[in-house]
Amino acid sequence: MTVNPSHHSVLSKNLQQETLQLQNAWGHYKHSFLNSYLVQSVEDPRINIQSVLTRHFLLKEVLGDLYDDVMEHEIRFALTANWLLDILSSSSAHRAHNEIADVLCALLDDSKSPEVEVPQFLEDSFAMPDLSDYIESLLNAALSVDLKEGLTDEYLNIFMLVWKRILDGEQDERISVLEPACGSANDYRFFDDSGLSRFLNYTGFDLCEKNIANAQKVFPDISFDVGNAFEIPSCENAHTFCFVHDLFEHLSPEGLERTVLEICRVTSRKICLHFFNMADIPQHQIHPTERYHRNLLSVLQMRQLIEPFSNSIEIIHIDSFLRDKFGYSDTHNKEAYTWIVELK
Ligand SMILES: C[S@@+](CC[C@H](N)C(=O)[O-])C[C@H]1O[C@@H](n2cnc3c(N)ncnc32)[C@H](O)[C@@H]1O
Numbered sequence: 571m572t573v574n575p576s577h578h579s580v581l582s583k584n585l586q587q588e589t590l591q592l593q594n595a596w597g598h599y600k601h602s603f604l605n606s607y608l609v610q611s612v613e614d615p616r617i618n619i620q621s622v623l624t625r626h627f628l629l630k631e632v633l634g635d636l637y638d639d640v641m642e643h644e645i646r647f648a649l650t651a652n653w654l655l656d657i658l659s660s661s662s663a664h665r666a667h668n669e670i671a672d673v674l675c676a677l678l679d680d681s682k683s684p685e686v687e688v689p690q691f692l693e694d695s696f697a698m699p700d701l702s703d704y705i706e707s708l709l710n711a712a713l714s715v716d717l718k719e720g721l722t723d724e725y726l727n728i729f730m731l732v733w734k735r736i737l738d739g740e741q742d743e744r745i746s747v748l749e750p751a752c753g754s755a756n757d758y759r760f761f762d763d764s765g766l767s768r769f770l771n772y773t774g775f776d777l778c779e780k781n782i783a784n785a786q787k788v789f790p791d792i793s794f795d796v797g798n799a800f801e802i803p804s805c806e807n808a809h810t811f812c813f814v815h816d817l818f819e820h821l822s823p824e825g826l827e828r829t830v831l832e833i834c835r836v837t838s839r840k841i842c843l844h845f846f847n848m849a850d851i852p853q854h855q856i857h858p859t860e861r862y863h864r865n866l867l868s869v870l871q872m873r874q875l876i877e878p879f880s881n882s883i884e885i886i887h888i889d890s891f892l893r894d895k896f897g898y899s900d901t902h903n904k905e906a907y908t909w910i911v912e913l914k
Pocket of ligand 1: 592797800
């Protein structure tokens, strides 16, 4: 990370105190827990829609709009995996197996039985020639494994390999990307697996030393550093792009404001922000917990904070986006939002 010697920020007493609390909040977990808790089940970045959108945000900068159809297929594939996980968690293994088998039969057999309800998104996805084989493999995989163990890497990696093949043929002109609160390289791992990492000058930082130790162990040559989003040690516009997953809800109102100022200061073009707890309400609902916050953020207040720095803000309410564009109504988190901010 480029350290800016002229950037002598002094944190307020409150933010110094909050920094210590946030450090302790994540620092008390074991390395092994931090390494795995956000890359499992619906949080697995290969099938978590917000992680998929981060990769698409970066891929569009690298490849332009040439592969929009592949991006749509990847979202549909991820939704199929999400749908399977939802069935697994909400019914017995026996019922889940029967439901998946019935749906697969109905998809394969045009003369489908009227008793079997095939979700619209699956029917539409199965009708796409380039996608149907992948969907069929995923459903068959779910039928052939012990469902409680979840989906195996062989199937979850299908789109990692699709992108690897596409990116293998491309020239690697790198774009500069910053990821505050990167955890244990939770998303970066799949930039690597999909071949995207070759196109990035990536810098990740996190307040929690154990997370950074985990990331450095796997990626010793990549810039993973311990750092604080309240005082990012980079010059103005040092990074072209920035993305952040699931940080802002955990900060005090002062910490949230400070972090937005910081990421807008160090980024020159676009920021992709992901929220897990946001709503169309007039004001943030601030909920301090023992160690940090778990706030419900207001779209309006967040917009007021970011607007002075931006030319445009695309606000994607994940549940509405998946319903309207894909006919998928079972998203696990109705409060999730993704924002794409184009900076002035
Ligand atoms: C919910 S986790 C999200 C991790 C990762 N972005 C993901 O979505 O997988 C929140 C992360 O924010 C980090 N964090 C909290 N406060 C921070 C701060 N002020 N500066 C940098 N990182 C911070 C924590 O250490 C933790 O790794």
